[in-house]
Amino acid sequence: MKKLMIGSLAALFLTASLNASAQVDPEDQIIFRKAGYSFMSWNMGKIKAMAIDESVAWDPAQVQAAANVIAATANSGMGALFGPGTEKSIGDVKTRVKPEFFTDTAGVTKVAIAFNQAANELAEAAATGDQATVAKAFAATGDSCKSCHDKYRMD
Incomplete structure (x- = not known):
């Protein structure tokens, strides 16, 4: 049942994403998605x-705020920013998305669902205030990011 629900949500997400992408020109889609991923990266760095590094004093409220931003951004419909025309750089607006991203629907759906789940679990872990629980969820979220980068991002 859970897999059916996730599959249905993925299909709905993809349909909504395609409809929303028509409202934003390709250049802006690339700019917006890069901004979203940069914002998530900055928040991952804070956590x-x-x-992990313990180079900054543990602050459960700050960790929770950062994790909530990551989950909210992950669930915001970022797929809408991968519309037609965004598979390549446009003028000065560069993209590092591999062409396979736009043809491997099943693979992209798989990594997107995994990332959304990991981001949500990170937010849930952060709500506990427990550093070890957060560290474990952080690692899983980072792994989900890496799996997409390894397959669909040019260096």
């Missing part, structure tokens, strides 16, 4: 500094 890493506290939960």
Whole structure:
């Protein structure tokens, strides 16, 4: 039942994404998606500094805020920013998305669902305030990011 629900949500997400992408020109889609991923990366860095590196004092409220931003961004419909015309750089607006991203629907759906689940689980872990729980969820979220980058992102 859970897989059916996830599959249905993925189909709905893809349909909504395609409809929403028509409202934003390709250049802006690339700009917006890069901004979204940069914002998530910055928040991942804040969590890493506290939960993993311990280079910054543990602050459960800050960790929770950062995790909530990551989950909210992951669930915001970022797929809408991968519309037609965004598979290549446009003028000065560069993209590092591999062409396979736009043809491997099953693979992209799989990594997108995994990332959304990991981001949501990170937010749930952060709500506990427990550093070890956050560290474990952080690692899983990072792994989900890496799986997409390895397959669909040019260096």
